[in-house]
Each structure stands twice: as structure tokens, then as C-alpha cells.
Amino acid sequence: MSDSNTIKFDVCIIGTGMAGMASALFAANRGLSTVQVGSTGEIMFASGFLDLLGVHPIEEKRSWDNPWEGIGELCKDIPDHPYARIEEQDVRAAFDEFLSFLQDAGLPYKRRNERNCLVITSLGTLKNTYCVPQTVWNGVEALETKKPCLLVDIRGFKGFSARQIAAALQGVWPDLRTARIFFPETEHMSEVYTEQMARALDSPQKREKLIAVVKPYVKDAQAVGMPAIFGMSRTSEVIADLSEGFGAPVFEIPTMPPSVSGVRLKEAFEERIPDKGVRLLSQGQVLSVHHGTDDYFVLDMGQETKERTIKARGIILASGRFLGKGLHADRKHIRETIFDLPVTQPPDRTLWHRKDFLDSRGHPINRAGLEIDDSFRPLDSTGHPAFKLLFAAGSILAHQDWMRMKCGSGLALATGFAAVQSFVSLCK
Ligand SMILES: Cc1cc2nc3c(=O)[nH]c(=O)nc-3n(C[C@H](O)[C@H](O)[C@H](O)COP(=O)(O)OP(=O)(O)OC[C@H]3O[C@@H](n4cnc5c(N)ncnc54)[C@H](O)[C@@H]3O)c2cc1C
Structure with missing residues (x-):
């Protein structure tokens, strides 16, 4: 692919955190020409553990030995949770594909397929x-x-x-x-x-x-x-x-963040993902996006000022929450930073947090995020997909509290997988 000003791709992944990495891998493995943009993300702070589901309901702090059973209960209790839109076999396939990539990248992982394991912190x-x-x-x-x-x-x-x-x-x-x-x-x-x-x-x-x-x-x-x-x-x-x-x-x-385990993940990914044909623009930002007349998204990118423009038929928005900068909280509202998509959130700021910091139910702000349809497309203010080929994955999604539920990486992998599958079937 040339370095001319406007290069065309099938899909642009916005974000290089866990959800962005997984989405880029799944897209490349399905033969899509893929560009990925973002800076380090929370991955540098991660412990390297890949949680699927550890706790549900969080107010009871119920810990699950079998995460698959836990997800079954979670989906019954919180039908809007992103896991409820994904078949179990797809979550399993997402893990298999991601772990196989890490193995080939020299970073092998281990698990007991049907059980969680206990680790020392x-x-x-x-x-x-x-x-x-x-x-x-x-x-x-x-x-x-x-x-x-x-x-x-x-x-x-x-x-x-x-x-x-x-x-x-x-x-x-x-x-x-x-x-x-x-x-x-x-x-x-x-x-x-x-x-x-x-x-x-x-x-x-x-x-x-x-x-x-x-x-x-x-x-x-x-x-x-x-x-x-x-x-x-x-x-x-x-x-x-x-x-x-x-x-x-x-x-x-694993030590306190930033831990070597997070750095290893980042380095293994950055070293190997270009071999899959992914054009990785690390340390870049999407400054603005619009939908062109030719049905391609046009994305202006750079550090602070526009350095290049690319075009992509579809986008997977894996831009994270507040730390990743996919969401921004001003004095009154929580905003999505790139498309200004509607963010489900408590009606006013006083309800973002509960009085007690350690409240076992968690804080409503942690479940704020994007609403999606069954194809993982974010919804606009009318409740319809904002664009035919705009998808969202990872922690930016609403109705989950990955930190308390201990489902961060599972959510990232599973939703990235679902978003890519949806892109493939909708762009035919
Ligand atoms: C301290 C810590 C410990 C953790 N421990 C665990 C653990 O033990 N087990 C586990 O499973 N998970 C853990 N996680 C969580 C997990 O690693 C992921 O961080 C989490 O799932 C969210 O990933 P994400 O990809 O959705 O978002 P992020 O990691 O926040 O990534 C967002 C990405 O979007 C990019 N972005 C945002 N705006 C733009 C823009 N305009 N243009 C371009 N790019 C943009 C950012 O640069 C970044 O690359 C931990 C996280 C933290 C912070």
C-alpha cells in the first residue's frame, strides 16, 4: 500500500488497547485490509491476566469458578450487558484465536478451559x-x-x-x-x-x-x-x-502497574501484527471523521495537527473510556469524543457516583457508555445505527462494569470478535 495522502482500507480500528488489538487481529485474519490507530491505552497498566468473568452480581461479590456459568447468569440478570449479544461459541472462538496469536508471538498463555484459576497478586x-x-x-x-x-x-x-x-x-x-x-x-x-x-x-x-x-x-x-x-x-x-x-x-x-506483563503484551502485538498485514499507526490520533459521498469514512489523523488522511469502508471504535479517552466527562455530561455519539449515563452529575466510594454496587458512571444493536453498531439519538458500518467494541460499551465484574479482557476480545464478524456479514 502506498503512502499517498488518502489510502483506502476495508476497516479502520480506532484504539490500540485490548479491544483494538483483538479487533485488528480478527479483521486481518479474515482477509480485510486493516489500519489501526491509537496510542498506548490501558494495556500498559494491565496485569497480563485475561479475565472472562470473575464476579457477578457485584453487590454480592459472588465469585465464579466456572466463568461460562457465570456469564449465563449475568446475561439473565443484565440483558443489556454486551455479553448477552454474543453466542458462547463466539466468545470461545475469540479466545482461541487471540491465544493462538500470542503463542505464535512467543507469549504463550495457559488456562483451564472450563474453570477460572486463582492467582496471587x-x-x-x-x-x-x-x-x-x-x-x-x-x-x-x-x-x-x-x-x-x-x-x-x-x-x-x-x-x-x-x-x-x-x-x-x-x-x-x-x-x-x-x-x-x-x-x-x-x-x-x-x-x-x-x-x-x-x-x-x-x-x-x-x-x-x-x-x-x-x-x-x-x-x-x-x-x-x-x-x-x-x-x-x-x-x-x-x-x-x-x-x-x-x-x-x-x-x-505481576507487580503494580505499569507491569512488565502489560508491556510484553503490547510489544508482542506491535511486533507481530504488521506481519498480518495490519497498518499500525501507533501514537496517532483520529482528529476528525466524516462519511464521504463514496460511502467511505474519511479520517484525519495526526498527533495534534492533521498529518494524513485515510479512507475506510468501516470503523471499529475501540477507543476505551476516560483513561483511553474514548469518553470524556465535562462538568455536566459524559461525551463520546470522536463521533459525539449519545452516551447512556445517569441523568445528572450528582448521580455519577454513590456516596460511599466502596459501595458494593459500584458507581453508575462505570456503566455509562454506548448503546449498540445486535451487530455491535452504536445507536444515534433516534435509536438507529449511527452508520451502517460503524461498530463499537470494548470498555466503551454501556451496561458493563468490567473492573468490578472482572471481565475486562473477555469483553474486549468477545466484542471485537462480534464487531468484526458483523462487519464481514454487513459489507457483503
Ligand atoms: C490497571 C489496570 C489493570 C488491569 N488488569 C486487568 C486484568 O487483570 N485482567 C483483565 O482482563 N483486564 C485488565 N485490565 C483491563 C484491560 O486491559 C483493558 O484495559 C480494558 O479491557 C479496556 O480496553 P479497551 O481496549 O476497551 O480500552 P483502552 O485500553 O482504554 O484503549 C483505548 C484506546 O483507544 C485509543 N483512542 C482513544 N481516542 C482515540 C482517538 N481519538 N484516536 C485514536 N485512538 C484513540 C487510545 O489511544 C487507546 O489505544 C486492566 C486495566 C487497567 C487499567
Whole structure:
């Protein structure tokens, strides 16, 4: 494709967060010429866990062992939830396709197809999730069997204390020991960072040095947990080498955001998605869009001023919420920022939040978002699709509270899949 001023594509994906990434992959896999635009998004802050459904109803904090059963209940109770517009087989297909891409990109994930798994957080709490990076998996198994385990933290690395995690988990996992080490060649540093250590461990020599430091503490431990630093691009090699060197399977505990796990996802995607033919315009913004007379959308893009114009037959709007900048809250209203689509929201600002910040029902603002039809097309003020080939996916959709329901990535993948399928069938 040439770099002339107005290049034509089948579809433009607006957003490079989880929903945008998934949509771009699904579009490219269906042979659509695809352009994707957006900046980093929330993905940099993500833990790397892929939640499908953890909690419903949120006011009861009911946690689901089988997320598919949970989704069944959720769809009965909240028929406007985006999951209620998607067949279960499509949600499953979305995960299979996305995980297969990550596997090929060198970032394998693991799951128990029909069950959620429990993982340890850096606060020492337990979290229910669906898929975890392979780097975390040995910890899932060790926690299930409560094997004797060593937790290791690192001098100079703030916000991760093995002792604190072990103390918090004492009631559920008594056989935890802890150790604090210097990461090799950082003895002179007052502060160290996960990304720097992870990139260092991509080198076999650095792994050998780390093994020499940790090995004396392992003793009878049958698993070893550390903060997420097991390489950036060679995680499988790092796990294999450390497990062999320590004499016990190793696992990562994701750190506070921004975590290496989110950066890995972003880097794997950005490196591999162009091989699928996707034109990725990262660090770009859609400044304005209009629908041309030739039935193509015309999108002006740039950082702050227009740098290029592209045309696309269809658009998948995966521009996120307030952090992603797909939604904006002014003093009175919540607006959608690109098309000015109607946003379902509480009637006035005083009702955005409940009085108690920790109210178990969550806050109404978190369920604000776009209304869609069954083809995932956002509706205009008359209740009709705003455009024939404009679709929306991810956290911008109304009637979901992904953070409390623990369904962020599942929602992104499933709605991206549904939006792309709808585009394919409607543009025939
Ligand atoms: C701290 C944190 C922890 C998380 N942990 C988990 C977890 O453990 N498990 C889980 O499943 N999910 C987790 N998530 C959520 C998940 O990663 C996704 O962030 C969430 O599902 C929303 O994704 P999204 O793609 O809809 O939006 P976002 O990630 O917000 O992406 C929006 C995108 O739209 C782009 N955009 C907006 N406006 C424009 C414009 N005008 N032009 C071009 N691009 C534009 C932005 O640049 C961005 O790329 C976490 C998120 C956060 C923040």
C-alpha cells in the first residue's frame, strides 16, 4: 500500500488497547485490509491476566469458578450487558484465536478451559481470572496444592514485599518462606526496575548469575515465586532455565502497574501484527471523521495537527473510556469524543457516583457508555445505527462494569470478535 495522502482500507480500528488489538487481529485474519490507530491505552497498566468473568452480581461479590456459568447468569440478570449479544461459541472462538496469536508471538498463555484459576497478586490477595501468562502458571498449580514455596523479592525494587505477601496468605498457604536478594550487578543501585531486570534476563549469562544468587535459599521449596521479571521476549527460555537452575518450578507474581506483563503484551502485538498485514499507526490520533459521498469514512489523523488522511469502508471504535479517552466527562455530561455519539449515563452529575466510594454496587458512571444493536453498531439519538458500518467494541460499551465484574479482557476480545464478524456479514 502506498503512502499517498488518502489510502483506502476495508476497516479502520480506532484504539490500540485490548479491544483494538483483538479487533485488528480478527479483521486481518479474515482477509480485510486493516489500519489501526491509537496510542498506548490501558494495556500498559494491565496485569497480563485475561479475565472472562470473575464476579457477578457485584453487590454480592459472588465469585465464579466456572466463568461460562457465570456469564449465563449475568446475561439473565443484565440483558443489556454486551455479553448477552454474543453466542458462547463466539466468545470461545475469540479466545482461541487471540491465544493462538500470542503463542505464535512467543507469549504463550495457559488456562483451564472450563474453570477460572486463582492467582496471587503483589498485595498478597487472591484473584480469580481465566487465562494467565505461562510465566504465572506454576504459581497457579503450586497454590492449588499448597506446596512448600519460596517467595523472593529484590533489594531496591519498591512495591513488592515477599514477606508482606506471605503474611497476607498465611491462612490459605502456610508453607511459604521468603528471601530478599540483590539482582545481579545492581548491588550499588538504590532503586531497580522490573523492565530493566526483565530485559537483562533475556540474556543466558544474567540468568546464570541470578540462579547462583537464589539457589542457596531454595532448599526444600517445591516452587519459587518472584516479581514479574522473567524476560521480555524469551520468557519460555527464562522459565525453563531458572526452573532447572533452582531445582524447582518458578513463577511470576505481576507487580503494580505499569507491569512488565502489560508491556510484553503490547510489544508482542506491535511486533507481530504488521506481519498480518495490519497498518499500525501507533501514537496517532483520529482528529476528525466524516462519511464521504463514496460511502467511505474519511479520517484525519495526526498527533495534534492533521498529518494524513485515510479512507475506510468501516470503523471499529475501540477507543476505551476516560483513561483511553474514548469518553470524556465535562462538568455536566459524559461525551463520546470522536463521533459525539449519545452516551447512556445517569441523568445528572450528582448521580455519577454513590456516596460511599466502596459501595458494593459500584458507581453508575462505570456503566455509562454506548448503546449498540445486535451487530455491535452504536445507536444515534433516534435509536438507529449511527452508520451502517460503524461498530463499537470494548470498555466503551454501556451496561458493563468490567473492573468490578472482572471481565475486562473477555469483553474486549468477545466484542471485537462480534464487531468484526458483523462487519464481514454487513459489507457483503
Ligand atoms: C490497571 C489496570 C489493570 C488491569 N488488569 C486487568 C486484568 O487483570 N485482567 C483483565 O482482563 N483486564 C485488565 N485490565 C483491563 C484491560 O486491559 C483493558 O484495559 C480494558 O479491557 C479496556 O480496553 P479497551 O481496549 O476497551 O480500552 P483502552 O485500553 O482504554 O484503549 C483505548 C484506546 O483507544 C485509543 N483512542 C482513544 N481516542 C482515540 C482517538 N481519538 N484516536 C485514536 N485512538 C484513540 C487510545 O489511544 C487507546 O489505544 C486492566 C486495566 C487497567 C487499567
